[in-house]
Amino acid sequence: MRVLVVDDHPLFREGLTIAIETMPDVEVVGEAGDGEAAVEAAGRLAPDIVVMDLHMPGTNGIDATRRIVAEHPGIAVLVLTMLDGDDSVFAAMRAGARGYLLKGAERQEIARSLRAVAAGEVVFSAAIASRVLAWFATGGRSALAPFPELTDREREILDLVARGLTNPAIARRLFLSDKTVRNHVSNVFAKLQVADRAEAVARARDAGLGTGPL
Known part of the structure; x- marks a missing residue:
């Protein structure tokens, strides 16, 4: 399994790369520090999975996900971010991400999620999954407009x-x-x-x- 790691914080990106490299049958083929670099690296390196942060300078993770999925349908995007709001979750899924994890996820959860999205499944952190299930249970009526604090x-x-x-x-x-x-x-x-x-x-x-x- 070939993985591209995308995050704008070098120390976090390095730590995540080291953690993923210890997983059986997983190879980190590259890293990127922003969305534009992620799109370029995805085309050049052809990873199986892109582990994608969302809040980055320049091209953000949502736009990068949308472009990668459109240009390379065989690449799966697994979001790994600190953003846990409904607006970010649903924007990522609309962009084509196959999974959404929160930073702080255990190594075992990341490993399971990588295998799942590689197999074509969709995965969420437990806290995110409960909200997604509630959204489907209500036919989407519980989904908030982005930034409900705004008029x-x-x-x-x-x-x-x-x-x-x-x-x-x-x-x-x-x-x-x-x-x-x-x-x-x-x-x-x-x-x-x-x-x-x-x-x-x-x-x-x-x-x-x-x-x-x-």
Whole structure:
């Protein structure tokens, strides 16, 4: 089983690589520190599985997963992240991930999950699995919109920010004043506890916003 490890924290990535290398019949064929490098390495190294972090600079794990699965359908993506919100889980699965584990998972759980996704199965951490089962049990009605702390208008503006639109461009598109858009953007930053636009974009894209046609 050939594995590509993707995480932007070098020490965690190194430790994970060492742990995976000790598993029987598993070989780590490469590492990547961001989503763009992950997409390139997946095409070049042709791993069986990509172990993917989500919150990374530049191309995030959601977008990288979507591109890898689209370009290389035979590669399975197993998410391993600190993000445990419903928005991140469902965005990852919509992008094509076959598994979702939380950082802190035991080595045995990671090993079982690698074997499972390699066999075409879908796996979740126990805490994640209970929420996914509840979602299916209610026909999807329990799934929250991304960032439920935001108003519908704030979520709409965050989506446009994640698409790369400037405040004036958003104002023109939504027929709002520049000041109103600035106020909404400031409220979004405060509610999401992000420091700047780049961090807000990363959070939004991790949650599946900023994709698809305008």
